[in-house]
Amino acid sequence: GSFTAQYTPFEDILALVEVLQAARTHLWDDAQSKLRVILNAPRLQRLRLEEYVRVVTAAEVFTDFGEGFTGREATLRGAIWAQTREYYASFHRTRISTLVTSMDNDFWQPYPCEGGISLISVQELRPFLLAASAAADDRPSLAKLLFKHTGGKAWSQDPESGDVVNPFASYQDALRAFAVQKSRATKEAMDAAELRSSPPAAPGEWPQIFTGSTLKAARLMGEYLHVMEAMKTVAHDAALGLIQVFLCYVHAVALFIPTAPPGSIYAS
DSSP, X not given: OOOOOOOOOHHXXXXXXXXXXXXXXXXXXXXXXXXXHHHTOGGGGGSOHHHHHHXXXXXXXXXXXXXXXXXXXXXXXXXXXXXHHHHHHHHHHHHHHHHHHHHHHOOOOOOOOTTOOOGGGOTTTHHHHHTTTSOGGGSOOHHHHHTTTTTTOSSOBOTTTOOBOOTTTTHHHHHHHHHHHHHOOOHHHHHHHHHHHSOOOOTTSOOOOOOHHHHXXXXXXXXXXXXXXXXXXXXXXXXXXXXXXHHHHHHHHHHHGGGOOTTSTTOO
């Protein structure tokens, strides 16, 4: 028999494209609804800070991917924002309660540590003290590490094969690299940061005194700085929370020092 070439009308091609685009939208809406169920799980409120940051970062990467996939703004962002604010509210209540308990039980004596102690010894604060003198562009960026293989986009395709690039392919490696990059420091950088955080007392001045509550407050402030850096949606709330922690500690010290017994290290 003879072969007769059949050409698909242009209108049919446009209709097919519309169907495929609609299928993308339906697929993305279904994925958003499933992830929204996960984000609303009560268990998320009990995660440690670093665990929760991983969940939120993954959700945001997935949301960026979906927006590039469909070309539409993701309604999932609202769920991420609401869940993060709820988590932060619980985080803040717990930290304030922890600080108050620490100050109530503190004997207000110098923390026993051979060789002395300084703020650079506080693990939660150390990355920020080390980065205090670094230029903004030189500081570690989790977003840059997550998207370094996708040209800065969560949704992208391989230029050779045309395959969609998986935004999570280097996700765990990026998180580990971020942690390693922030913890790596030379001895010179550590010494310089220690000098900035705990300068020697000038003649006639009292030296810095670190008690258990001082170190607890410093650790909590470091945690708030991590929240500000990792969860931008609540960065403003975390900044206010950090100030509240600082004022709570300073207020307790101001009440205690005027009543210090004669001969105490706190008596002037």
